[in-house]
Amino acid sequence: xxxxxxxxxxxxxxxxxxxxxxxxxxxxxxxxxxxxxxxxxxxxxxxxxxxxxxxxxxxxxxxxxxxxxxxxxxxxxxxxxxxxxxxxxxxxxxxxxxxxxxxxxxxxxxxxxxxxxxxxxxxxxxxxxxxx
Amino acid sequence: xxxxxxxxxxxxxxxxxxxxxxxxxxxxxxxxxxxxxxxxxxxxxxxxxxxxxxxxxxxxxxxxxxxxxxxxxxxxxxxxxxxxxxxxxxxxxxxxxxxxxxxxxxxxxxxxxxxxxxxxxxxxxxxxxxxxxxxxxxxxxxxxxxxxxxx
Numbered sequence: 001x002x003x004x005x006x007x008x009x010x011x012x013x014x015x016x017x018x019x020x021x022x023x024x025x026x027x028x029x030x031x032x033x034x035x036x037x038x039x040x041x042x043x044x045x046x047x048x049x050x051x052x053x054x055x056x057x058x059x060x061x062x063x064x065x066x067x068x069x070x071x072x073x074x075x076x077x078x079x080x081x082x083x084x085x086x087x088x089x090x091x092x093x094x095x096x097x098x099x100x101x102x103x104x105x106x107x108x109x110x111x112x113x114x115x116x117x118x119x120x121x122x123x124x125x126x127x128x129x130x131x132x
Numbered sequence: 133x134x135x136x137x138x139x140x141x142x143x144x145x146x147x148x149x150x151x152x153x154x155x156x157x158x159x160x161x162x163x164x165x166x167x168x169x170x171x172x173x174x175x176x177x178x179x180x181x182x183x184x185x186x187x188x189x190x191x192x193x194x195x196x197x198x199x200x201x202x203x204x205x206x207x208x209x210x211x212x213x214x215x216x217x218x219x220x221x222x223x224x225x226x227x228x229x230x231x232x233x234x235x236x237x238x239x240x241x242x243x244x245x246x247x248x249x250x251x252x253x254x255x256x257x258x259x260x261x262x263x264x265x266x267x268x269x270x271x272x273x274x275x276x277x278x279x280x281x282x283x
Contacts, residue, residue, distance in 0.1 A: 002160070005156070005160035006160075006193045007196045007197070008156065008200065009153045009156040009157035009200060010153065010204055011203055012149055012153030013154065013165075013204060014205040014206075015204040016146045016148070016152070017146065017150060017204075019142055019149060020143050021138070021143075026219070026283060029283070036138060038136055038140070039143075041136075041144050042144075042147035042150065043243075043248065045151055046148070047247075047251050047252045048148070048252075049150075049151025049155050050155060050249065052155070053154065053159065054252055057155075065159055065160045069162050070158070071162050072253065073249050073258075074253075074255070075240060075241065076257060081239050081257050083238060084234075084237070084239025084240070085235065085239045085262075085265040086235070088231065088232055088265045093272025095225050095229055095232065096220060096224075096273075097232060098236075099170060099242045099244070100168075100201060103201040104201050104202070104204070105218070106202050107204065108208070109215035109216060109217065110218050112218055113218065115229070116225035118226065121171050124175055125175055125179075127233070127234045
């Protein structure tokens with residue numbers, strides 16, 4: 001049941017990325033070259049809904065609909081966060097791909113992106129050599 | 133200069149739909165879902181090298197979420213008859229992907245993890261991460277296009 005709920009949430013997420021054209025590396029790259037600021041609207045819309053959910057749901061429900069507890073996002077600030085983000089930024093600027101958009105890009109039939117996905121798996125594997 | 137030459141509706145509606153997906157998962161399971169863990173979680177099916185062990189408890193939801201993203205985009209393309217194949221050069225996709233896959237695991241988050249989940253939770257570390265990857269990506273994209281690499 002939980003997997004189904006998460007899979008169906010992924011359906012909305014992926015459809016949203018396709019609708020907003022974030023599955024097209026060209027559109028993301030045109031944002032990064034500041035030719036079309038649409039990505040900020042996508043992120044703003046998503047943050048707005050997520051913020052409402054994270055704030056409101058734990059107040060109006062004792063626990064999630066399928067049980068368990070409401071998790072809260074927490075990360076500590078260390079140099080890994082910043083260094084990793086900078087490396088991710090170079091890759092994002094080179095390819096126009098981030099993880100969610102790359103997965104959505106597979107769904108819209110953009111078969112060359114499979115090469116980008118292969119790169120992401122290889123990069124994720126390489127990072128496991130640097131585990132803390 | 134036009135800020136949104138392709139219009140704004142599809143960006144706003146798409147963003148709201150992305151946020152709805154995140155909210156939907158939170159409603160049912162209480163999980164704060166980002167996409168970047170998909171790669172490590174999938175790798176952890178085959179090897180437990182290094183910190184890949186840490187995906188033991190989150191593996192199934194991370195993989196279900198990733199597969200849902202692919203399927204959702206596929207369903208959207210079927211319903212609207214709009215498939216797409218990029219012209220961005222293959223070396224850019226591969227080497228960019230390599231750095232993305234590496235960076236998001238070091239940083240523990242990506243555009244959805246730090247960007248959507250982190251910012252909507254008012255996380256300061258995520259704000260730092262977002263400002264870092266945005267500015268580095270903008271510099272990189274400008275540099276590459278100024279070197280004459282198109283697309």
